Amino acid sequence: MSRRLIFLSAFEMNTVGHLAHGLWRHPRDQSSRYTDIDYWMDLARLLERGLFDAVFLADVTGTYDVYGGGPHAAIRHAVQVPINDPMLLVPAMASVTQHLGFGVTVGTGGEAPYLFARRMSTLDHLTRGRIGWNIVTGFLDRAARGRGESGQPDHDERYDAADEFMNVVYGLWESSWADDAVVRDRASGLYAQPEKVRPVRHAGPRFPLNAIHLSEPSPQRSPLLFQAGASARGRVFAVRHGECIFVPNLGPSRTAAIVRDIRAQAVQAGRSPDSLRLLTGLQVIVARTEREAQDKYAEYRRYALPEAGLTQLASATGIDFSRFEADEVIPDFRSNSIQSSAEALAADGQWTVRKLLADMPLGGRYAPIVGSPGQIADAMASWVEETGIDGFNLARSVSPESFADFIDLVVPELQTRGLFKHSYAPGTLREKIFGSPRLPPTHPGAGDALAKMPWPT
Amino acid sequence: MSRRLIFLSAFEMNTVGHLAHGLWRHPRDQSSRYTDIDYWMDLARLLERGLFDAVFLADVTGTYDVYGGGPHAAIRHAVQVPINDPMLLVPAMASVTQHLGFGVTVGTGGEAPYLFARRMSTLDHLTRGRIGWNIVTGFLDRAARGRGESGQPDHDERYDAADEFMNVVYGLWESSWADDAVVRDRASGLYAQPEKVRPVRHAGPRFPLNAIHLSEPSPQRSPLLFQAGASARGRVFAVRHGECIFVPNLGPSRTAAIVRDIRAQAVQAGRSPDSLRLLTGLQVIVARTEREAQDKYAEYRRYALPEAGLTQLASATGIDFSRFEADEVIPDFRSNSIQSSAEALAADGQWTVRKLLADMPLGGRYAPIVGSPGQIADAMASWVEETGIDGFNLARSVSPESFADFIDLVVPELQTRGLFKHSYAPGTLREKIFGSPRLPPTHPGAGDALAKMPWPT
Numbered sequence: 001m002s003r004r005l006i007f008l009s010a011f012e013m014n015t016v017g018h019l020a021h022g023l024w025r026h027p028r029d030q031s032s033r034y035t036d037i038d039y040w041m042d043l044a045r046l047l048e049r050g051l052f053d054a055v056f057l058a059d060v061t062g063t064y065d066v067y068g069g070g071p072h073a074a075i076r077h078a079v080q081v082p083i084n085d086p087m088l089l090v091p092a093m094a095s096v097t098q099h100l101g102f103g104v105t106v107g108t109g110g111e112a113p114y115l116f117a118r119r120m121s122t123l124d125h126l127t128r129g130r131i132g133w134n135i136v137t138g139f140l141d142r143a144a145r146g147r148g149e150s151g152q153p154d155h156d157e158r159y160d161a162a163d164e165f166m167n168v169v170y171g172l173w174e175s176s177w178a179d180d181a182v183v184r185d186r187a188s189g190l191y192a193q194p195e196k197v198r199p200v201r202h203a204g205p206r207f208p209l210n211a212i213h214l215s216e217p218s219p220q221r222s223p224l225l226f227q228a229g230a231s232a233r234g235r236v237f238a239v240r241h242g243e244c245i246f247v248p249n250l251g252p253s254r255t256a257a258i259v260r261d262i263r264a265q266a267v268q269a270g271r272s273p274d275s276l277r278l279l280t281g282l283q284v285i286v287a288r289t290e291r292e293a294q295d296k297y298a299e300y301r302r303y304a305l306p307e308a309g310l311t312q313l314a315s316a317t318g319i320d321f322s323r324f325e326a327d328e329v330i331p332d333f334r335s336n337s338i339q340s341s342a343e344a345l346a347a348d349g350q351w352t353v354r355k356l357l358a359d360m361p362l363g364g365r366y367a368p369i370v371g372s373p374g375q376i377a378d379a380m381a382s383w384v385e386e387t388g389i390d391g392f393n394l395a396r397s398v399s400p401e402s403f404a405d406f407i408d409l410v411v412p413e414l415q416t417r418g419l420f421k422h423s424y425a426p427g428t429l430r431e432k433i434f435g436s437p438r439l440p441p442t443h444p445g446a447g448d449a450l451a452k453m454p455w456p457t
Numbered sequence: 458m459s460r461r462l463i464f465l466s467a468f469e470m471n472t473v474g475h476l477a478h479g480l481w482r483h484p485r486d487q488s489s490r491y492t493d494i495d496y497w498m499d500l501a502r503l504l505e506r507g508l509f510d511a512v513f514l515a516d517v518t519g520t521y522d523v524y525g526g527g528p529h530a531a532i533r534h535a536v537q538v539p540i541n542d543p544m545l546l547v548p549a550m551a552s553v554t555q556h557l558g559f560g561v562t563v564g565t566g567g568e569a570p571y572l573f574a575r576r577m578s579t580l581d582h583l584t585r586g587r588i589g590w591n592i593v594t595g596f597l598d599r600a601a602r603g604r605g606e607s608g609q610p611d612h613d614e615r616y617d618a619a620d621e622f623m624n625v626v627y628g629l630w631e632s633s634w635a636d637d638a639v640v641r642d643r644a645s646g647l648y649a650q651p652e653k654v655r656p657v658r659h660a661g662p663r664f665p666l667n668a669i670h671l672s673e674p675s676p677q678r679s680p681l682l683f684q685a686g687a688s689a690r691g692r693v694f695a696v697r698h699g700e701c702i703f704v705p706n707l708g709p710s711r712t713a714a715i716v717r718d719i720r721a722q723a724v725q726a727g728r729s730p731d732s733l734r735l736l737t738g739l740q741v742i743v744a745r746t747e748r749e750a751q752d753k754y755a756e757y758r759r760y761a762l763p764e765a766g767l768t769q770l771a772s773a774t775g776i777d778f779s780r781f782e783a784d785e786v787i788p789d790f791r792s793n794s795i796q797s798s799a800e801a802l803a804a805d806g807q808w809t810v811r812k813l814l815a816d817m818p819l820g821g822r823y824a825p826i827v828g829s830p831g832q833i834a835d836a837m838a839s840w841v842e843e844t845g846i847d848g849f850n851l852a853r854s855v856s857p858e859s860f861a862d863f864i865d866l867v868v869p870e871l872q873t874r875g876l877f878k879h880s881y882a883p884g885t886l887r888e889k890i891f892g893s894p895r896l897p898p899t900h901p902g903a904g905d906a907l908a909k910m911p912w913p914t
Contacts, residue, residue: 078648191535
């Protein structure tokens with residue numbers, strides 16, 4: 001099989017500290033300008049110059065409050081708090097780009113599907129078909145409390161609710177307006193043919209609906225669908241709905257096993273293997289030479305705050321690390337882990353707070369790849385070779401410098417090796433990646449849902 | 458008292474047919490480009506060139522389905538359907554302007570206050586303090602059905618729920634983060650002082666909450682608040698919360714009475730008279746001479762579809778006009794009216810469909826002012842003089858031509874007469890209008906709510 005080009009997205013968040021905690025303190029870091037629209041427009045221009053397929057905007061709608069039993073540590077070091085809405089960055093970033101895609105994280109738990117579907121259609125129109133949606137089924141406990149619930153619903157119930165949410169939004173995006181509904185005939189005054197627009201009727205139980213979609217068909221109809229479900233139930237959901245699926249970076253061999261399992265499950269679920277892209281997170285420190293890269297890494301580390309990284313890990317694992325002495329063994333670390341990355345950290349033995357801190361040199365759970373452009377390209381090529389992954393979600397360290405370094409130094413190297421594109425493909429985000437603007441027939445949300453639903457009389 | 462300058466906003470909607478139905482058919486009309494981001498960015502530049510205080514983005518989240526017992530007529534003529542999300546236009550329009558304000562319509566019925574508050578704070582950050590919110594307490598029945606409800610809640614209950622919604626979002630915007638919470642001290646790694654950030658605790662009944670606001674304080678904290686409640690209960694809500702209040706255009710004498718009543722009620726509610734601006738809708742057809750303006754008006758009328766206007770009026774009044782013969786008297790027209798403009802139409806006698814159609818020469822409920830720049834300025838000045846209104850929400854007819862005509866011809870005339878500014882005032886939207894960036898102390902959402910709430914221990 002011919003080699004597929006590497007997919008690249010920039011892993012971002014509308015916040016100061018995303019994954020490399022403390023690096024907002026670096027003199028050249030601009031992440032504390034996250035409230036400034038120019039910061040995001042400049043980033044969009046930069047990423048498009050580097051031919052990034054997309055910018056992926058993470059989100060969380062609660063505050064990390066396990067460490068120390070409250071949000072104090074997270075607030076002190078800006079560990080994903082304050083955090084602004086990711087969706088509202090897209091129109092500004094789209095206004096200065098032509099090709100860059102957008103993967104926006106929105107949870108199914110806090111939104112009304114009817115209005116959410118219109119938001120996504122609006123973005124698909126405004127971006128001319130460049131919108132993607134990272135489907136998240138649950139955020140933090142505190143986010144649920146923000147909505148007035150006593151806590152998150154049961155894990156499996158959450159996925160059942162998310163499946164129902166998906167059916168409703170597929171109905172709105174794919175089946176409410178026929179392709180030829182909109183006519184725009186100025187002479188007769190016929191804007192759209194009413195008999196080609198029909199209500200989506202859904203009985204419930206959670207999201208009853210009986211209404212037409214408010215938006216006319218957008219270039220992609222359904223946004224490109226990102227998913228990252230890691231649990232057993234989560235993986236069922238991911239292979240059912242996801243087009244771009246995130247895989248935790250657990251080192252080559254374990255990651256390869258997950259990649260194989262996801263591809264096999266997707267085929268079992270009736271999906272075409274070619275309709276999926278699997279991505280993993282990556283952090284890169286690059287300079288012209290290995291020596292310079294190591295110097296840069298050492299310099300970055302001086303600003304990192306590994307203890308701030310512990311704040312995020314505490315909420316990811318449910319363990320309040322503040323209760324442990326530095327060299328006290330943390331019991332049940334693996335069994336309590338809810339994020340696979342935490343499992344990876346614990347894979348080699350017993351963990352203490354001191355070991356955890358030493359394992360987060362840039363203030364977070366990512367182990368950066370450090371080296372010359374050639375070394376970075378080697379490492380990325382090996383990753384693809386060994387794991388079968390399709391691409392990478394590149395996390396920032398010093399922002400936007402680490403993206404600029406990657407674009408100036410690594411992208412040309414990848415291009416020279418035939419691993420990365422020299423220009424964007426035409427069309428919508430889905431077209432650029434999969435060659436077709438719409439969900440493929442093997443996807444459960446695909447437009448033949450039209451055929452399954454009764455037209456109104 | 459010295460004459461106050463006229464406030465001007467552009468009355469827009471993220472849709473094809475807003476109020477002048479059928480005019481999307483005009484050869485120069487560009488409203489069917491509403492899905493194109495460049496259309497909105499060009500409009501923003503145009504309005505800022507004309508020193509408009511704001512663009513006001515209306516919204517509706519249901520389809521007009523009273524006429525003919527279904528949505529067919531509305532879909533056929535693009536009567537506010539399809540309609541895209543208004544909020545997502547703001548970042549793009551803000552990216553090419555420095556001063557133009559934004560009044561975005563969002564209903565309190567379909568949104569979770571916790572996430573909505575973050576959206577507004579995000580926009581206030583991205584616009585550098587230029588965001589306004591038009592608070593709407595209820596949309597159409599179909600919108601409620603879209604959310605799975607059997608219909609709209611009772612009218613007064615709707616306002617009670619909206620009052621509770623307001624208290625929650627005021628708490629998040631005004632009281633969660635102290636002004637000096639954010640420090641951004643790179644040396645110590647202290648981004649924000651945790652002891653200056655506190656959860657908003659609200660017991661309910663509808664919107665229980667126990668969480669800190671996700672966003673750090675934005676330039677205005679609370680967005681500039683627009684309101685248009687017209688019923689008795691609605692007016693109580695409007696004078697409690699609104700900073701810019703819309704008054705229906707019912708002709709000078711009736712409008713003047715409403716203006717007096719709103720100002721009196723506001724003072725009774727403890728608001729400062731100077732903390733309010735009252736606006737009414739206006740449609741203008743202007744050319745260099747009266748003759749040319751009349752010609753233009755006649756030309757516009759050839760494209761209008763008054764029967765499409767009936768579709769909107771049917772949902773506003775609850776009367777299915779399709780059931781009446783052209784000259785059949787429509788019974789109970791006034792008592793069924795829920796929009797005051799419809800009351801105005803019926804004020805002079807008995808109505809028939811033929812009379813209604815003749816009364817909507819541009820396809821909607823606005824009676825345009827037609828004339829030379831001097832005549833338009835005369836009419837606007839008289840309106841201000843006779844009604845005590847502070848300004849106008851200018852509806853489009855042919856888009857964006859009618860805004861461009863107004864800016865090129867009427868604005869200079871108003872400036873010459875000392876009725877309109879020659880440049881923008883500095884600062885946030887609220888500062889430009891009221892001289893202060895924050896809600897005034899007489900407003901119920903103002904920051905001294907901070908003093909009333911307990912700090913966490």
